[in-house]
Amino acid sequence: MSKTIAVIRGDGIGPEIMDATLRVIDELNTGLSYDFVDAGMAAQERCGELLPQATMDSIARHHVALKGPLTTPIGGGFSSLNVELRKRFDLYANVRPAITIPGTKARYEGIDLITVRENTEGAYGSEGQTLSEDGDTAHSQIKVTRRGSERIVRYAFELARRQGRKKVTVVHKANIMKTTSGLFLKVAREVAADFPEIQCNEMIVDNTCMQLVMNPQQFDIIVTTNLFGDIISDLCAGLVGGLGLAPGANIGTQAAIFEAVHGSAPDIAGKGIANPCALLLAACQMLGHLGMEDKAQRVRAAIRDVVARKDRVTPDLGGSGNTASFADALIDSLRAN
Ligand code: NAI
Ligand code: MG
DSSP states (O other): OOEEEEEEOOSTTHHHHHHHHHHHHGGGOOOEEEEEEOOTHHHHHHHSOSSOHHHHHHHHHHSEEEEOOOOOOTTSSOSOHHHHHHHHTTOOEEEEEEEOOTTSSOSSSSOEEEEEEEOSSBTTOSTTOEEOTTSOOEEOOOBOOHHHHHHHHHHHHHHHHHTTOOEEEEEEOTTTSTTHHHHHHHHHHHHHTTOTTSEEEEEEHHHHHHHHHHOGGGOSEEEEOHHHHHHHHHHHHHHTTOGGGOEEEEEOSSOEEEEESSOOOTTTTTTTOOOOHHHHHHHHHHHHHTTOHHHHHHHHHHHHHHHHHOTTSOGGGTOSOOHHHHHHHHHHHHHHO
């Protein structure tokens, strides 16, 4: 298969983990070529813009981007470059797998769940946020639409069907937030009826948090609105060992951007010790999206293999290796298996 993707190396540790990730991916004969474009501080330095048109054009042309973390400078005109990318490409589904890898600081074994978070509406809209003149009363509004709810829930069920997963848990607070969460739940029930082979569970968000901590293995796919999904997906990242292992995809109808959940880690940038796994796992999501799930599975197996043996992994996973030795070990494992 011949396909070009946009690649944004990113800021801070971004170039280090991107180079390691692409070295591993290049072992797989994916047929992928890369169109390297800039965003964030790297772009600001090179061409005076945080999100150059050439970068937007590349993502629009290739429909798929692999992206390193971006530093959003304070006062740069954007509240967040990531939010801006989500808006411009209407990336409505934030898909965050949380899978335990034995040998890490994960609190449980056998977690294999995916949070599907609505990414464009809910409580995170900028409209309707007001503060009274005396500064004592604040208002914000929550927007939930049938269209927004339907497309995210449908995405979650289709993902379950594609991956042979058995259960989707719809997380809500419809008992209290009767209109907004109520509409989301109502639409979710309608969509679930189209997927009779997949079990649909409903769970209130506060109980979900407790259940995740007590018995996370019961979950398969979770689908929920923006604010709940933001919180729950970080909780899940914590359950499986933290930021160095948490990937995420932002998916729309016209484009999809795959990235690590963590940021540019300025405290360790340039030291060559950043863990490349989160970005590599995001690249695995990308391979699945491009119809190469078999290759994604090979990389995940290599990660499990190398992490279990520990010696060549990065310090955050308890190893004495660095980014380059981690990538080398992954490549050795791919060649051996
Ligand atoms: P951060 O995620 O960059 O770092 C938090 C802590 O985790 C640091 O101690 C860091 O060293 C460690 N860490 C993160 N990734 C690691 C890795 N791969 N291997 C080993 N250790 C790792 O969060 P922080 O410090 O709040 O943000 C730094 C910058 O990143 C900010 O400018 C922020 O805006 C940006 N950011 C960008 C994101 C993106 O582009 N998706 C997401 C989050 C933050
Ligand atoms: Mg978040």
